[in-house]
C-alpha cells in the first residue's frame with residue numbers, strides 16, 4: 573500500500589481533513605496509508621525550538637534544519653526511503669502530470685514549511701524537491717501538502733468510485749484539456765434549460781457537444797492550454 577507522510581508543526585490542522593470523504597474512506601479501506609509527523613517532537617532542547625532568526629538579518633524566523641532532518645531520518649529507518657517534496661512558493665509548479673507520477677510512487681513525504689520557510693541546507697542534505705501550489709503565498713505548507721497528496725491519492729486504483737471519472741477530469745488523458753460543463757436535474761431551473769442534446773440519448777452527438785463545450789471554456793479561461801489544439805469541428809448549440 574502506498575505510504576504518504578506529512579511533516580508539519582500543526583498535525584491537528586490537517587488530520588480532520590485526512591479522515592473525511594474520499595481520502596478517509598481510502599485509508600479505511602487500506603488503499604493508502606497517511607501519517608502525520610510533528611517535527612517539533614524531534615527537537616532536543618527544553619523549549620522544543622524549531623525556528624531561529626535568519627542569518628543576514630531581515631524579518632521573520634526560519635525553520636532550523638536539525639528537527640526536520642531527524643524526523644525524516646527516523647521515518648526512513650522505519651519504512652525505507654521516501655520521495656521527498658518540500659512545499660515552497662518558489663518550487664516547481666504542481667501539475668496533474670506530477671500527481672500521476674506521485675501516484676506511481678511507493679512512499680512520498682511532504683514537508684510543510686512555516687514562517688519564512690526552512691533552512692536551505694535541509695533541501696540540499698536530504699534531497700527534497702521543491703513544489704509550489706501556485707503563484708501566491710500562504711502562511712504554511714499544510715494546505716499545499718494536502719492538495720498534492722489528494723491529487724495523487726485519488727488516482728490510486730480503487731480510490732474513486734468510477735475509475736473513468738479521473739480520466740475524464742480536467743488536465744487528464746492524452747489531451748490534457750479541461751472538463752466539459754455538467755448538468756443534472758431539474759431539467760429547467762430558474763428558466764435555464766439543460767442543453768437539449770444531453771437529453772437526446774445520442775452518445776456520439778453528446779460526445780461532440782461535450783468536446784466543443786470544453787474547448788469553448790478553454791477559450792474563455794485557459795488560452796494557454798489551447799496552443800496547438802484545432803478548433804472544434806461542431807459549433808456549440810445555441811442554448812449554451
Ligand SMILES: C[S@@+](CC[C@H](N)C(=O)[O-])C[C@H]1O[C@@H](n2cnc3c(N)ncnc32)[C@H](O)[C@@H]1O
Nearest residue numbers: 659660661685689704705709710711712713716
Ligand atoms: C509564509 S510561507 C514562506 C514564504 C517564503 N518566504 C517566500 O516568499 O517564498 C511559509 C510556508 O508556507 C508554504 N507555502 C506558502 N505558499 C506556498 C505555495 N504557493 N506553494 C507551496 N507552499 C507554500 C511553504 O511551505 C512555506 O515554507
